[in-house]
Amino acid sequence: MHWLYLAIAVAFEVTVAIAVGKAEGFKNRKWTAITLLSGAAATYFLSRALLKLDVGVGYALWTSVAGVGITAIGALFFGQRLNLNKAIGMVLVIGGVVGLQLSGSA
Secondary structure: OHHHHHHHHHHHHHHHHHHHHHOOOOOOHHHHHHHHHHHHHHHHHHHHHOOOOOHHHHHHHHHHHHHHHHHHHHHHHOOOOOOHHHHHHHHHHHHHHHHHHHOOOO
């Protein structure tokens, strides 16, 4: 169940990143509300996942998977450039996540 909680936390964290970009410095109330609510939900589900995962591993997985997801969504839907250096960085992050998972923490 902790992996499901972590996946939900990642989805909400990706939502935070998208929403904060649209919140216009918290001037847009709708996107500000989405940012804050998504952030609270992300934190809640991360805390549930951390009941079983080591804190360092869980937090690293949460931030890194969300970062890769945000970068991919930016390239696919928001016209942001995905160059070779970003792609290599994403591969390295994914490799690190796999290494953490294989460390046997959960």
